[in-house]
């Protein structure tokens with residue numbers, strides 16, 4: 001059977017020179033840590049993963065900090081993880097680029113920002129800063145907020161309203177009060193800025209497409225509509241139940257009026273550096289604001305429908321695995337549940353929204369907003385079935401699937417549910433390996449960052465508390481050879497940047513010209 005592109009490199013079936021081709025499984029949130037009471041992966045019964053990770057095809061690779069293009073010591077995340085897996089090289093991530101622009105003074109000198117501040121200052125209009133208030137470093141960092149407050153003050157902006165999104169996911173739940181206090185302190189130090197609204201990330205950073213959550217968050221920020229509170233911390237006393245689900249709350253003045261609603265001539269600056277979860281809100285806000293004339297900016301570039309001017313642009317991520325597969329005419333099928341769909345498509349492809357002729361995308365959708373604690377299996381059987389279907393096709397060289405369970409369930413901070421997620425993942429891996437054996441394929445398993453291997457973390461008092469965030473731990477990397485094609489001992493000392501060159505080597509192809517990673521075979 002020939003591929004749809006009528007390629008020239010003899011890739012008319014499976015992996016061409018690499019045999020029948022392969023299956024890449026990204027186990028989301030699959031980090032490595034010594035066994036212990038907080039390690040959901042070691043607590044779970046995972047006979048298949050245990051066996052695979054003790055073969056010669058197994059090693060550990062770095063997935064955090066400088067190894068992948070993040071600021072030193074920063075936890076990995078799905079965006080940068082999948083981007084580096086695809087790019088075959090570390091990519092300076094948006095958080096690093098922002099940090100560098102702060103350190104060099106480039107952000108303070110940014111022409112768009114200075115011009116906007118000058119206009120606000122001259123007209124007595126307000127700057128609204130919207131972003132996740134924590135130092136979780138996955139979507140945002142309060143240090144960036146501090147710098148923006150300083151710049152606004154230096155440029156003479158007198159009214160700066162902070163629309164605080166509470167976290168409890170990238171950092172421990174129950175920490176929102178401390179972060180609000182920190183934000184108020186930063187504002188006091190800068191001499192400008194007050195919190196005008198508070199809302200949990202469950203509302204403001206929804207990306208499930210539940211526009212009602214987005215709408216109520218935007219109403220609080222733009223119109224000052226929501227539960228009135230005298231002080232930002234009062235918002236945390238509401239019935240939301242966790243930092244993630246703080247109800248949209250608006251700080252009101254003596255007469256009950258919202259202090260920081262958006263008015264004609266104001267400017268909004270989104271302070272998250274990661275796009276995927278803020279873009280639904282940003283798009284909604286842009287369409288909700290008129291007839292008010294409000295300038296909307298973002299700290300980093302977002303993938304919104306609306307054209308929002310970024311202050312810091314992103315790195316070029318082209319020339320990765322998708323481009324190489326296309327060049328060789330090798331067909332790939334990408335499969336993931338909605339939560340991680342963009343990660344195995346858009347991000348893996350270097351933030352390129354094109355669906356190439358030799359690519360097929362399979363999104364496994366869930367009904368409604370599931371409770372991951374109660375349903376840790378998610379839709380894994382449907383992901384496995386889609387993998388089996390794609391792997392059974394002779395025209396498919398590569399199947400790439402994301403198994404989301406241990407990360408998504410891990411984020412609940414519920415160790416017991418995460419243990420169950422690990423058990424289901426183990427069964428899924430066993431099924432995929434059986435599929436691979438039947439179809440003569442190799443399997444490459446890799447984590448994109450740690451999560452489930454650390455489900456508790458000591459608080460400021462030294463007492464361990466549930467923790468659902470990512471980690472800086474290395475992640476397992478395993479090559480399960482195709483039947484009759486042994487690969488021997490894989491190399492130690494790798495990073496996620498080595499995944500794409502390894503995949504290409506298994507497919508009998510050289511690494512891409514711009515890839516600095518090297519095959520671990």
Ligand SMILES: O=C(O)[C@@H](CO)OP(=O)(O)O
Nearest residue numbers: 077078079138170277407
């Ligand atoms: O859910 C998310 O947005 C982040 C955590 O904030 O996780 P991941 O990087 O795995 O998508």
Ligand SMILES: [Mn+2]
Nearest residue numbers: 028029078448
């Ligand atoms: Mn992830």
Ligand SMILES: [Mn+2]
Nearest residue numbers: 029078407408
């Ligand atoms: Mn995650």
